[in-house]
Structures are given as structure tokens and as C-alpha cells.
Amino acid sequence: MQTSMFRSDLFKGKRILVTGGGTGLGREMADEYARLGAEVYICGRRGAVVEETAAELSKANNAKVTGLACDIRVPDAVDDMMTRVFNEGPLDGLVNNAAGNFISRTKDLSPNAFNAIANIVFHGTFYVTLAAGKRWIAADHKANVISILTTWVWNGGPFTVPSAMSKAGINIMTKSLAAEWAPHGIRLNAIAPGPFPTKGAWERLNPGSIRAGTMGSQEDSSAQGNPMGRVGQMHELRNLACFLMSDGCDYLTGETIAIDGGAYLAGGGNFSALAKLGDADWENIRSMIKSANDKDRVARTV
Numbered sequence: 001m002q003t004s005m006f007r008s009d010l011f012k013g014k015r016i017l018v019t020g021g022g023t024g025l026g027r028e029m030a031d032e033y034a035r036l037g038a039e040v041y042i043c044g045r046r047g048a049v050v051e052e053t054a055a056e057l058s059k060a061n062n063a064k065v066t067g068l069a070c071d072i073r074v075p076d077a078v079d080d081m082m083t084r085v086f087n088e089g090p091l092d093g094l095v096n097n098a099a100g101n102f103i104s105r106t107k108d109l110s111p112n113a114f115n116a117i118a119n120i121v122f123h124g125t126f127y128v129t130l131a132a133g134k135r136w137i138a139a140d141h142k143a144n145v146i147s148i149l150t151t152w153v154w155n156g157g158p159f160t161v162p163s164a165m166s167k168a169g170i171n172i173m174t175k176s177l178a179a180e181w182a183p184h185g186i187r188l189n190a191i192a193p194g195p196f197p198t199k200g201a202w203e204r205l206n207p208g209s210i211r212a213g214t215m216g217s218q219e220d221s222s223a224q225g226n227p228m229g230r231v232g233q234m235h236e237l238r239n240l241a242c243f244l245m246s247d248g249c250d251y252l253t254g255e256t257i258a259i260d261g262g263a264y265l266a267g268g269g270n271f272s273a274l275a276k277l278g279d280a281d282w283e284n285i286r287s288m289i290k291s292a293n294d295k296d297r298v299a300r301t302v
């Protein structure tokens with residue numbers, strides 16, 4: 001398997017925060033930044049998860065990786081985290097990766113269900129970006145933001161409407177602040193991944209693949225609908241996240257780059273095919289998602 005395209009000291013001397021870096025894609029990107037010399041911070045609500053990941057990534061990369069318990073929905077908690085991080089030195093990079101999502105017919109959503117997603121993805125991502133941005137501007141410190149979006153920001157997300165609306169908001173935040181903060185030396189770009197199977201996403205978006213034991217394989221429904229006939233491989237995402245974070249593309253800002261095997265161009269890359277499901281299918285899906293959420297909620301309260 002091909003790994004890095006970059007020299008091993010690419011991020012030496014850089015300090016990068018990855019939100020939601022305890023699991024999934026955030027963990028992958030944090031690992032790659034640490035491997036290429038950065039000092040890395042990761043945050044998430046489950047303190048035990050971020051601490052365990054930080055310890056593993058520190059050891060694997062002989063790097064400094066710090067896990068911080070923080071709920072990005074809470075502005076004061078975000079500010080406290082940023083104060084702690086910046087007291088140790090200014091950040092150079094921020095990856096807005098933390099998110100929540102589940103598939104559901106929109107008619108079945110309550111206002112609470114909408115807020116459960118929008119409070120993380122839309123509000124929380126802004127709170128983190130603002131807390132970092134105002135510190136960078138005050139210190140006249142050059143910096144770089146990457147937000148992890150979806151291709152739904154271009155064509156909509158049927159059955160994932162709160163996520164699609166929130167990610168679209170962060171897409172336009174990326175473009176707006178790219179212009180507003182360019183004079184301060186702050187770049188903002190975004191990545192729109194196609195299917196990169198993770199436990200967190202598949203439990204809530206493709207629970208059928210988990211139950212069938214096909215997650216990530218060519219039989220996974222996400223692979224079958226893809227023009228390349230496969231899901232994404234983590235090193236592909238890691239490389240793009242490093243390219244965008246590096247100083248070598250300093251003139252690149254305000255862009256959202258899809259990495260999806262062409263899925264969005266070929267068929268929209270969203271969940272429109274779920275329109276064929278009936279009431280019993282949706283009840284089944286909801287109960288599978290509920291057991292995953294119940295387990296995670298317990299982990300957040302211990």
C-alpha cells in the first residue's frame with residue numbers, strides 16, 4: 001500500500017489541531033501530520049477515547065500528540081481549549097473534522113434531531129474556527145484551516161438534510177473567510193470525501209453494510225455505486241490533507257476538493273437511492289442507529 005507522498009519533515013515545527021481526531025478520518029489525518037513532524041492536538045467529547053488515541057499516535061510516530069476533552073457545541077469549552085493550546089504556542093493549522101450524522105427521512109425528524117446535527121457541524125465548527133481565527137489575527141500569525149465536508153454541499157443530501165445544510169454552511173464559511181482573512185495570512189480550504197468507511201459513519205449511515213459484514217469491501221453498497229468500484233483508501237485522504245496543510249500551496253484558498261472516485265459526478269454521491277425504502281425499513285434502520293448512539297452516549301458520560 002502506498003503511503004506518504006511527502007518528505008518526512010514536512011510539518012516540523014508546525015502545531016495542528018484536529019477536531020474529532022480520536023476516531024475515524026480525524027485520527028488518520030492526525031496520525032499523518034504527527035508522522036510528518038507536527039505537534040498535534042486532537043479533541044472530542046469522549047476524554048478516554050482522545051487520550052488513548054493520543055497515546056497511540058505519540059508512540060507510533062515518536063511525536064507529541066495531546067488529547068483534549070472538548071464539546072465543540074459549547075463556546076466556552078472551545079475557548080478554554082484554545083486558551084490552553086495557544087498558551088503552549090500558536091497553532092499553525094486547524095482541521096474541522098468533528099461531526100455528527102444519521103440517515104433519516106426528513107419528515108421523521110424533530111427539531112431536536114435537526115439540532116443534534118446542526119449544533120455540532122454548523123455551530124460547533126464555526127465556534128472552533130472563530131476561536132482560532134481571532135487568536136491568529138491578534139498575534140499576526142499565519143495559519144491554515146481545512147474543513148471536512150461532503151460532496152452534498154453541491155447537490156444536496158436527501159435523507160441527510162441537517163448534515164447537508166450544515167456542511168453547505170461551512171462550505172460558504174470557507175469561501176467567505178478565505179477572502180476576509182487572506183490579508184491576515186490565513187488560508188481556508190475544504191475536503192469533500194466520498195465513502196471512506198469508518199465505524200462512526202457506517203453505524204449511522206450504512207448500518208446494513210455493518211450487519212451484512214460487507215463494510216469497506218467491494219460488496220459494500222458504497223463501493224458498488226462508485227464509478228471506481230471501490231471505497232476510498234485512507235492514505236488517499238491523508239495525502240490530500242497534507243497537501244492542503246502544507247506551505248507549498250500557499251496561494252490556494254477558498255476551495256473545496258472532492259475525493260470520491262467520481263461518485264458525485266456520476267450519480268450525485270448521496271443517498272437518493274434510499275427513496276425506495278418503506279416504513280419497516282426505516283424503523284429497522286432507526287433501531288440499528290439507536291443502538292450505536294446508545295453505546296456512544298454511555299462512553300461520553302463515564
Ligand code: HXC
Pocket residue numbers: 099100101102103104108109110111112113114116117150163193194195196200201204205285286289290293297
Ligand atoms: C430520526 C433520530 C434518529 C434517527 C436520533 N434521532 N436518531 N431521528 N432518525 N435515526 C433524534 C432523537 O429522536 C432525538 O430527538 C434527537 O435526534 C437526538 O437524539 P439522541 O439519541 O439524543 O441523539 P444523540 O445521542 O445526540 O446522537 C446523535 C448524534 C450522535 C449527535 C448524531 O450519533 C453523535 O454524537 N455522533 C457523532 C459521531 C457521528 O455521527 N459520526 C458520523 C459522521 S459521518 P427527540 O425529538 O426525540 O428528542 C458524516 C458524513 C459521512 O458526517 C458521509 C458518508 C458518505
Ligand code: NAP
Pocket residue numbers: 019020021022023024025026043044045046047049070071072073096097098099100101120124148149150192193194195196197198199200201296
Ligand atoms: P467518526 O469516527 O464518527 O468521527 C466523528 C468525530 O467527531 C468523533 O471522533 C467524535 O468524537 C467527534 N465529535 C462529534 N461531536 C463532537 C462534539 N460535539 N465535540 C467534539 N467532537 C465531536 O466519523 P468519520 O467518518 O471519521 O467522520 C469524520 C468527518 O468526515 C466528519 O466531518 C464527516 O462528516 C466527514 N465525512 C466522512 C465520510 C466517510 O465516508 N467516513 C465521508 C464524508 C465526510 P466524540 O463522539 O468523542 O465527541
